[in-house]
Amino acid sequence: MTTTVAAYAAPAAKAPLERTTIERRTVREFDVLIDIEFAGICHSDIHQAREGWGEAIFPMVPGHEIAGVVSEVGPGVTRFAVGDRVGVGCLVDSCRECDNCKAGQEQYCTGGSVGTYNAVGKDGEPTYGGYAQNIVVDENFVVRIPDGLALDVAAPLLCAGITTYSPLKRWNAGPGKKVAVLGMGGLGHMAVKIAHALGAEVTVLSQSLRKKDDGLKLGADHYYATSDEKTFQDLRGSFDLILSTVSAPLDFNAYLSLLKAEGALVNVGAPEEPISLNLFSVIGGGKTLAGSMIGGIAETQEMLDFCAEHGLGAEIELIAAQEINDAYERVLASDVRYRFVIDTSTI
DSSP states (O other), X not given: OEEEEEEEEBSSTTOOOEEEEEEEEOOOTTEEEEXXXXXXXXXHHHHHHTTTTSOOOSSBOOOOOEEEEEEEEOTTOOSOOTTOEEEEOSEEEOOSOSHHHHTXXXXXXXXXXXXXXXXXXXXXXXXXXXXXXXXXXXXXXOEEOOTTSXXXXXXXXXXXXXXXXXXXXXXXXXXXXXXXXXXXXXXXXXXXXXXXXXTOEEEEEESSSTTHHHHHHHTOSEEEETXXXXXXXXXXXXXXXXXXOOOSOOOXXXXXXXXXXXXXXXXXXXXXXXXXXXXXXXXXXXXEEEEOOOOOHHHHHHHHHHHHHHTOOOOEEEEEXXXXXXXXHHHHTTOOSSEEEEEGGGO
């Protein structure tokens, strides 16, 4: 059984998104029906809707930064009740049996995790994301949004928040550590807020100084332009951790030179093109070039609780659903401070 729901979808690769209807499954034993109130626009939505990362499934309803209110629960649900404020991030299922799933790292499921959209569920049906009026999700992949966070500024935390929080925690960003955030966009601005709240000394590395005032206001201690060659001279060997949030190709050899011995450059941005790397940039100094992908469900809840405790929400621009296509173009032009969020009541 299914129900018909209004949504915004890309009918084909690179095609403008348009209003349509989709079918959601009716609530099963362990399902939660969520009336979506807000959905963030992540750069990965654009990558996937335009097949920048490879072949995709169409029609596609993007959106994995979902905040809303529970309107129905299945008879076996124990974690949530009608009226709860909840969120859904990048995953809606996993095998739940592999070592990674058992360790709370469902994002690295070896049996195959199921994305919130552009994926095929265990029932063989395509998944549709948050640019819609509601969504049905197994309770194990739903998180609670604390009362201290407004739903609109909490929505981007379901991707941008956990994507930056997880590596900052893993690489021990905190007092006594010098952390650089590369890129001051949707991910980067949350990385600055979280790293500052963790107690690290935070430096923003951005292409220009255009957003310097914002960066310092959000918690950065220093701000440098990477378009200035002097930046790479002055900051050589400075950082314990560099978190790269950009999705464009970089000169990784240059950025690795900014690390201290045994420092780490961790990527959470995913360029569409391959990179070039001289391995001596890593070997010399015993440095680490690493990647990190979102976080598990338990860590996502931990992140939300941390953000509520420290008063950290995303800096957003609220838009109507009819503005999605314009918003995509503005994201590509870096013309947003710092996350577009769709008011789904306009769908």
